[in-house]
Amino acid sequence: MDTGPPTCAGPHPRGNMGRYVARRLLLTIPVLLGASVLIFSMVYALPGDPIRALAGDRPVSPAVVKVLTERFHLDDPLWIQYWEYLKGLFQGDLGTDFRGRPVLDTIERTLPVTIRLTIVAVVFEIVIGLTAGVLAGIRRNSFFDNLVLVSTTVIVSIPILVLAFLAQLTFGLKLGWFPIAGTREGWYGYVLPGLVLASGSLAYVARLTRTSIAENMRADYVRTAKAKGLPRSRIIVRHTLRNSLIPVVTFIGADIGALLGGAIVTETVFNLPGIGREVFDSIQAQEGAVVVGIVTLMVFFFIFFNLVVDVLYAVLDPRIRYD
Amino acid sequence: MTQSQLDPTPRPATAGATLLEVDDLHVEFRQRSGVVNAVNGVSYTLAEGETLAILGESGSGKSVSAQAIMGILDVPPAVVRGAIRFEGRDLLQMSEEDQRQVRGPGISMIFQDALSSLNPVYSVGWQIGEMFRVHQGASRKEAKQKAIELMDRVRIPAAAKRVNDYPHQFSGGMRQRVMIAMAIALDPRILIADEPTTALDVTVQAQVMDLLKDLQRETGMGLILITHDLGVVNEVADRVAVMYAGRIVERGTVDDVFTDAGHPYTEGLMNSVPQVEAKGGRLQPIVGQPPNLAAIPSGCPFHPRCARRRLGAEAAPGRDCAVDVPPLRLVAPGREAACHYSEEVLGV
Structure with missing residues (x-):
């Protein structure tokens, strides 16, 4: 089975993209099943007793323990538990947590927060990262170029936890420009966490764009474009930028898949009830069904956006075909 | 400046008005490690319907001089001096916008x-x-x-x-x-072809060169053919300028230059090509390496590789190959060479 990236160049264009997409989508099914088995067994292997974790320090009566153990098949072997889970899954039921809330509801509650955070972060990646990269790439060794090089190095070397607290302290608490935490102020509350979450990728996008532009500026076809007497703006936009963006779009696409998996640190520091924090809390509470449901969803996002990237490849670069 | 001073080689009868005059062109690249002198005072002219071949090995400055004419030497940035007159207007004095409009239609x-x-x-x-x-x-x-x-x-x-x-x-x-x-x-007046057939199969090479010649006949454009392929030069060019270390070392009609070289470097090039008459003999390569353009040898840049060089006491006064730079001078009617001892090379 070949799920690798599309292959290169042949005398015939494109191949059959529809079939390629369909095959890739079908292939996600065994991948998701495999992922859920792995996650399921890891949750199963977690030490400790989820019922005790649920009750905290209070004593639990043996009758309650018995009822809960039976309802959640906690005494059954792994494969029976997994089978029960799958049976539910095919009926559109992701199960419930130990409090009886459906996992689907939890996802519906937390996913929009993560989606908003992802959108804000990607906008920052594109607007700031791409612009900085393009300007630095066009004017290599200029002051601005060096500024981009230094600042991206600094950003990448600071752990996101430190960056998050610094941003919160400076812009939230001292300057008061942004809400310190929470989602009460709507989209505006996502600006600061979005920027923090984007920072690493943003720096990477800037550097990737810069290198790619600088490389393409030396390409033979850019020399040809100059010899054709094209205006500088057209040389940059149509003949340099377009070709330089191929690796950048690829990276941003894959990054969306990763960002949708939630950001535990950012969501925790800024108190955003997103999917990342939910899965972290659920691991601590040993909420197996929630963990399996959410992580499988994360895997799906990741696979899906990688597929989107592979399709985009062909749109951006006609040398790539699918078959 | 009259045309004959820049380039006294006789033109073919078909040639028309002068389109291009390159006058004392210098191109240098300033790098951290030093200055690379890619082109050092090149002059030539090109007329309508004429084909000028610029012959030289890699690093002789032939491509760089062509790109200087196109004005596309900005990555890495180059310093271009001299004059490049296209239909009488100096491209180097034009605004970037005017220059851009020459590229393509001009x-x-x-x-x-x-x-x-x-x-x-x-x-x-x-x-x-x-x-x-x-x-x-x-x-x-x-x-x-x-x-x-x-x-x-x-x-x-x-x-x-x-x-x-x-x-x-x-x-x-x-x-x-x-x-x-x-x-x-856009029906350009001049087409510069930089090694247009080097990357192609031999049969395809011939087709492409035929196409270029046909197009030239139709449109009367001037053709500058940059190549290291002596065969191509012999077939299609009217005149040839041989470049070495960023200078023109010999110039003349193709027939003249190919029949009897006036510069030891050209002579070496001719001897390094297989010839039907000399079947079974060994090819004679030019010994040594092309010069480093960041440190061009003193005197004649070719002297470290030249079999005919005369140094010190052997040399005629003011014609020491390691000291005195030989100017490009008329050595026979319609022939120029930049060698102190060109007459010997020609065997006159």
């Missing part, structure tokens, strides 16, 4: 490797049509139509069908035809 250029010189993400029709869209404000549709006509003209089979294909879908020879179509789109 002078255009084709490059050695058509695959890397064409943009991989646009169809060939789009890339040819771009000339009309940018320079003449043509619509998308008109541009495409004209692209098809041009592809026909450079003999690309099934042009109408292939106009939307991408460069990687063409063979090497067809790609070079696409480059040519793009370059001749």
